[in-house]
Amino acid sequence: MADTSKVTSNLSNTTGGSRDTPSPPPFLTNEEVKRHLHWNTLVPATETLFANVSRHNELVIQPPRLIMPISQQNAALLCMPAYLAEDNVLACKVVTSFRNNAALGLPSILATVILFDGSNGGTKMIMEGTEITTWRTAAASVAATKNLFRRIKDKDLVLAIMGSGVQAHIHAQAFMSYFSIKEIRIWNHRFAGAEALCKRLGDIAKPFPDKEECVKPADLIVTATYSPTPVVHYDWLKSDAHINAVGFGVSHHSELDENTYRKASVFVDSLDGAKQELKSLHEAGIKFTEVGAVINGTERVPPNGGVTVFQSLGMGGEDAITAKLIFNDYMKHKNQGK
Ligand SMILES: NC(=O)C1=CN([C@@H]2O[C@H](COP(=O)(O)OP(=O)(O)OC[C@H]3O[C@@H](n4cnc5c(N)ncnc54)[C@H](O)[C@@H]3O)[C@@H](O)[C@H]2O)C=CC1
Numbered sequence: 448m449a450d451t452s453k454v455t456s457n458l459s460n461t462t463g464g465s466r467d468t469p470s471p472p473p474f475l476t477n478e479e480v481k482r483h484l485h486w487n488t489l490v491p492a493t494e495t496l497f498a499n500v501s502r503h504n505e506l507v508i509q510p511p512r513l514i515m516p517i518s519q520q521n522a523a524l525l526c527m528p529a530y531l532a533e534d535n536v537l538a539c540k541v542v543t544s545f546r547n548n549a550a551l552g553l554p555s556i557l558a559t560v561i562l563f564d565g566s567n568g569g570t571k572m573i574m575e576g577t578e579i580t581t582w583r584t585a586a587a588s589v590a591a592t593k594n595l596f597r598r599i600k601d602k603d604l605v606l607a608i609m610g611s612g613v614q615a616h617i618h619a620q621a622f623m624s625y626f627s628i629k630e631i632r633i634w635n636h637r638f639a640g641a642e643a644l645c646k647r648l649g650d651i652a653k654p655f656p657d658k659e660e661c662v663k664p665a666d667l668i669v670t671a672t673y674s675p676t677p678v679v680h681y682d683w684l685k686s687d688a689h690i691n692a693v694g695f696g697v698s699h700h701s702e703l704d705e706n707t708y709r710k711a712s713v714f715v716d717s718l719d720g721a722k723q724e725l726k727s728l729h730e731a732g733i734k735f736t737e738v739g740a741v742i743n744g745t746e747r748v749p750p751n752g753g754v755t756v757f758q759s760l761g762m763g764g765e766d767a768i769t770a771k772l773i774f775n776d777y778m779k780h781k782n783q784g785k
Pocket residue numbers: 544549554555556580584610611612613614615635636637640671672673674675692693694695696759760761762
């Protein structure tokens with residue numbers, strides 16, 4: 448029988464229920480969520496998640512996410528549940544992607560995350576999920592880069608970022624925190640956007656009107672746009688460059704040319720996700736390897752050079768582990784009376 452004395456969720460008195468704990472679950476705004484996000488816990492937790500995903504033994508349950516296109520609005524809604532057995536974490540993110548939101552002064556990606564009690568399904572906490580999505584996506588790129596880029600210990604790396612929106616900004620911040628970056632080169636399809644992001648980042652960043660010029664000397668590249676056509680071509684790349692392809696234009700693989708997928712070693716967060724969301728690449732015979740398999744030591748990055756790509760799809764598990772870290776930090780501060 449379940450041990451009800453340990454219930455931590457806020458189950459209100461439902462018909463037929465036996466408990467009477469009427470307080471609603473806490474709701475955290477994006478601002479509050481941000482206070483509980485820390486790279487030093489998020490990145491290692493993401494690496495552990497990647498490793499567990501690649502053990503393929505139900506440590507991580509995250510079914511293919513529902514993606515509902517809303518063509519009338521140039522938008523989509525995604526529903527992303529996940530259960531992490533190791534931590535008994537159950538969560539579900541509902542996220543929208545409205546590409547025209549910039550004109551309304553709103554982020555393109557808006558989300559809500561519900562964290563459940565993994566033992567009884569009660570709601571523990573509801574959080575705005577926009578900052579969660581922002582941070583956990585950059586944490587996934589950092590975790591992938593740490594494990595895939597051969598020269599990660601080098602000093603003075605050159606980072607190129609394609610895009611100047613929310614993901615471009617957080618990736619610049621995360622990569623500066625983790626790696627030795629001497630220069631950030633930024634391209635955006637609207638040059639003013641690249642200039643504005645450079646201004647926010649300071650002297651380390653330079654805007655480039657030309658994609659090829661931006662990318663050519665880069666050791667590390669991040670693509671974070673809504674571009675429906677490639678913004679990076681294989682012929683422009685350094686022989687051992689590492690790319691984090693984050694954006695979702697017409698598909699997840701619209702930002703890189705086909706040659707890059709054919710010639711590079713391509714890594715993904717989840718093979719199950721890739722089979723569904725990179726179907727045309729899969730059917731064209733492109734091989735994908737999970738980052739977690741590299742972390743677990745069952746696969747390796749080809750040692751003798753070549754371009755590496757982390758094709759980031761985004762997983763419900765990333766949102767679940769991030770929500771758990773936020774909840775734990777929130778409880779710690781609450782118990783300390785802060
Ligand atoms: N892999 C993952 O887990 C995640 C992926 N994303 C994707 O990352 C991308 C960036 O997201 P945010 O930074 O939040 O959005 P944002 O709206 O803040 O930035 C979008 C960027 O794309 C550029 N852009 C828009 N239309 C374009 C076009 N036709 N051609 C070239 N560039 C264009 C904009 O100028 C801007 O620089 C989106 O595709 C989004 O769906 C977002 C969150 C998670």
